[in-house]
Amino acid sequence: MTHRTNVSDCMGSYFGMPDAPCRSVVPLLSAPFTMSRLERSLIANERPIIRLPVTEAYFLMLYFESATHCDIMPDETLSSPRRYERHTVCLVDLASGPAIELQSRLDALAFVIPKELLREISENPADAAPRLRCRRGEADPIIASLAQAMLPMFADRYGDSRAVFQHLAIAICAHLLHGFAQKPLHIAQDWLQTVQRLMHDRMGEPFQMAEIASAVGMTGATFDATFRARAGISPETWLTHARIRRAMTRLRRSLLPIEEIARSAGFRDLTRFEEEFHNETGMTPDAWRKFTLH
Template sequence: MTSIFRELGEREANDVRLPACESYFLMLYLEDAEHADIRSDGSCTPVRRFGRGTVCLVDLADGAAIRLNSRLRSLAFVLPKTLLGETAELSPDTEQRRLVCRRGEPDSVIHNLGTALLAFFSGNGKAPSPAPLRPVAVAICAHLLHRYGEPIETSGGEAPGGDPREDFGAALLPMATRIDRAKAYLANHALSLEDIAYVCGFGDLEHFERAFAGETGVTPSAWWRASLH
């Protein structure tokens, strides 16, 4: 666990790179930030805004890199996959799962835990010895497995629906629950409509817009505009 506070430099490169390893990387944004992902070919995705209290979760199997467009103040966790496996074994209700990557998703549990954990840090940004933090690490892993986990193996390599972009765990939720989740994302203003459709379990934007309008009587865009006021 590391506390990150990085100002946007004027001359040096504003890249943050993480080496490949058998771990997941979880970052909690302590204030609003803007950055782009750096692709493997060196090009960048469009810059996106990530709101305070949201999280990013990525698999470090191939490493990860971002290019900052604002200063970054966050709390970062490197979670070994072996720890996730051990956590799954501690609970009879938790099976071995892989975590589905997330970008800018609100997570009140991680936000509250992260706020409490900031008290552990000294002025150098380094966390104390791992021993007192291990129960917290297990709690974080259990939460991630329950919220973002999906079976490691699926029938035929695909989940129901056949669209590899869809969040299949969310797709199994009742429609009203998925629409409520979408409303929360729209109010946060951190995700695009396409990303919200993905994390709420819809195969494409058209399906999401049709389902949202059917439940609420308005389009997602209209709901988003109303949440600005």
């Protein structure tokens, strides 16, 4: 039979659901694979804070219904609400101490995948554990299909389901390793374009530059020095310029409120956005919009 984990081991306890169904299995050598069935409805004006445990593992969640929550940043501020549609996933590194504010009903299947398990399953188990890139709100039909196949295990409808659970756990890990493992990039001619694309793809959300450095296999100091040597400016300055250019385009092409455009360009502080915009263009955002619309 599959192993029923203790209540204290279940991810449900972190989501305010200590009795949430939870199952665990060791697919290969020693590292466990754990899944929890999470179903929670909110009462009026309830906004629970969910703080996940800090450990050397990845947290993967597959949404069975659309859900909305905000990330809690390291300074305890909230990101803009993000809506996760049905059958999309969220994949985060638990070592970073992720936390969210839940803003809607949650109906999901959550997995805890130790980095040691990924090392055991990888092509070169003697190497360090592979690193995965975080994913937020991406549709993943393969994970959705595998998750659906795991649901009967909570009711033991597969009977002695340990072998099935092991195979499905390995399939999920192999899928993540195949599609989302970070591979350190050599400093080639396209290095700067690669880094700028990584920042551009996340421009509309708050993130730490250390995350980009990690994605290309560098320490923060090495990344900063390499970027300055190739671009002539710091990565933070380049990102600010890129965000202002996005805002300029959206001000010219839409009548959305300025605060909404600022958020879409990655600015959570309207005053700072207006200051940076004026430094870049010599105009306020409102003046720029009026100038370009006439």
